[in-house]
């Protein structure tokens with residue numbers, strides 16, 4: 001009996017020791033895997049860690065959208081074989097959100113890159129956008145939702161946006177109803193808008209029993225106009241996620257100035273102080289404002305740099321200092337406010353337009 005108890009006790013002790021050992025192994029694994037919890041409770045990656053940025057932004061639906069994505073618009077490297085290859089690089093190195101649009105005309109290449117990546121579809125977040133100068137009403141929009149899915153070789157999108165409120169109130173509302181229907185039938189998980197101002201968001205919500213977009217993709221960087229900045233603040237209060245574009249000045253900026261040139265001196269000073277790059281400072285600026293970022297690049301080095309934004313924090317003083325710098329020359333539309341209904345660009349036929 002005593003012997004049995006001794007055996008039972010030593011078995012229990014061994015079990016406890018084994019459990020403690022496993023906990024220790026787990027703690028060490030987490031410590032050295034490069035993933036850390038920030039003070040906001042979000043997970044980020046350490047500078048040297050070649051792991052995926054798993055930081056996410058929670059949409060109203062409860063879905064977790066990756067906070068660092070890959071932009072696929074506008075630059076020459078955003079088409080054909082180049083975008084196929086760079087999307088694969090992004091995915092292979094842990095990137096999980098791809099931002100595309102009908103207007104970028106690269107769905108097929110991106111779809112192929114995703115298929116070839118070997119990564120399960122459920123682990124990748126695809127955002128696309130309905131082009132308002134192609135789909136001009138509810139029915140045309142529903143057809144284009146199917147076209148997008150076919151082009152991207154996917155049964156569903158994680159997020160579908162209306163690219164811009166260019167069609168005026170009545171027809172923009174038709175597109176919004178189309179997106180609500182696409183979500184209802186499971187072709188899309190989340191729906192939102194892009195380039196909408198506050199009034200335009202309120203219009204579509206009012207016309208659909210208060211159905212607010214889950215995200216608005218808009219221009220946001222330290223030199224955005226006051227109107228854009230106010231919009232992002234309002235969206236935060238409304239539970240509308242802000243996806244920031246043109247964080248690095250837009251493709252024209254870098255094409256015009258040469259690689260990495262012409263960062264404002266204040267950004268360079270902050271970057272040096274933290275031992276990071278200027279691009280990482282600007283991406284961090286948006287992330288610290290709880291926005292998702294979707295920098296675009298055709299260079300492997302830049303793709304990795306943008307993906308591996310280290311877990312440093314910008315101080316309030318640094319943020320104010322950067323924002324007080326003069327907007328860099330040619331920085332994408334830094335002075336322009338949100339696009340308004342009836343933008344005349346929208347009247348140009350789809351076939352004649354290269355982007356948007």
Ligand SMILES: NC(=O)c1ccc[n+]([C@@H]2O[C@H](COP(=O)([O-])OP(=O)(O)OC[C@H]3O[C@@H](n4cnc5c(N)ncnc54)[C@H](OP(=O)(O)O)[C@@H]3O)[C@@H](O)[C@H]2O)c1
Pocket residue numbers: 070071072073074075077099100163194195217218244245246247248249250251252254255259260279280294295296297298299301302303305306
């Ligand atoms: N919804 C909308 O209306 C809208 C409008 C504009 C953009 N977007 C989306 O937002 C994405 C990003 O915007 P964007 O492409 O206009 O501008 P961006 O990301 O601000 O800038 C892209 C430019 O920055 C350069 N770059 C990227 N990473 C860099 C780095 N680490 N260091 C130095 N240079 C770097 C790229 O050149 P390299 O190729 O040489 O790296 C590229 O020319 C787009 O691709 C698109 O998906 C949406």
